[in-house]
Amino acid sequence: MYQRHRRFGSKNRTSIFLEVAGLLVLSVIAFMGGCTVNDRRDVFDSDPAWSPGGNRIAFSSSPGEGIWPGVYVMNADGSRRVKLAENGGDPSWSPDGTRIAFTSTRGIYVMNADGSAVTGLTDDLEYAFSPSWSPDGTRIAFWSGEPPAIYVINQDGSNRMKLSSPSARDLDPDWSPDGSRIAITSFRENNVDIYLVNAEGSGASCLTSDPSDQNHAAWSPDGRRIAFLNEVGKLAYDLYLMNTDGSGVVRLTEHGLAGASKPSWSPDSSRIAFQCESGICVINADSTGLTRLTPD
Secondary structure: HHHHHHHHHOOHHHHHOOOOOOOOOOOOOOOOOOOOOOOOOOOOEEEEOOOOOOEEEEEEEOOOOOOOOEEEEEEEOOOOOOOEEEEEEEEEOOOOEEEEEEEEEEEEEEEOOOOOOOOOOOOOOOOOEEEOOOOOOEEEEEEEOOOOEEEEOOOOOOOEEOOOOOOHHHHEEEOOOOOEEEEEEEEOOOEEEEEEOOOOOOOOEEOOOOOOEEEEEOOOOOOOHHHHHHEEOOOOEEEEEOOOOOOOOOOOOOOOOOOOOEEEOOOOOEEEEEOOOEEEEEEEEEOOOOOEEOOO
């Protein structure tokens, strides 16, 4: 699956999945890699995830097109890049910072934060993506299936439960800081929007209404705002913020300056890491201080 990562710079995660699902929709979340940059042209870094302590960022990196990425971790300033796992990506930290969930060849895996004790949780599924830990660290949400659906599983792999309704096409879950709701990307009424659902899957409510596609929501740790991607051109997305009720929409990046994807908040809710072109960037939540961390 990760062999497609290079072209995810011009397509997005929802697009790729919806092709797999036969829905033929070209929209939403950039998953792996992107366009070339001035140096380290053969390296594609993506999927940043800020550690709960704020001092490290986990991410995916591949040395070239058609090659499975690995899971890496670096300091929050981009220094000291360390590889944790082969054949994996899409990392997500446990709330206590001791473990990392990630996507690999057979679905969702969990490992210790140093890369040891790798354990598969969904070996019976053909594929699974976008792990997101519950705030209490007991459960992991992810998406899988055709059509795509949100699932929740215990952190030990037990008690898997489907949250999405049979008619829904849902993906990319992100748990609210209080654990009561999950933000998702959903394809409904011929458009891709951001919805909130209760933690057990009920009460879906749409937050976005623009005719363009909105996707990949990320709750701020203080629970006040949601970062997301908004389509600003053909297969082009920028980073936006909104309040948790969908109001107060603010654009943070401009297409061409930083083609945005995969947002992840710093623990103090002041900064957002995201994939920009083929590397990892960080920007302040007030849109200032755009900094590229990788490639170095």
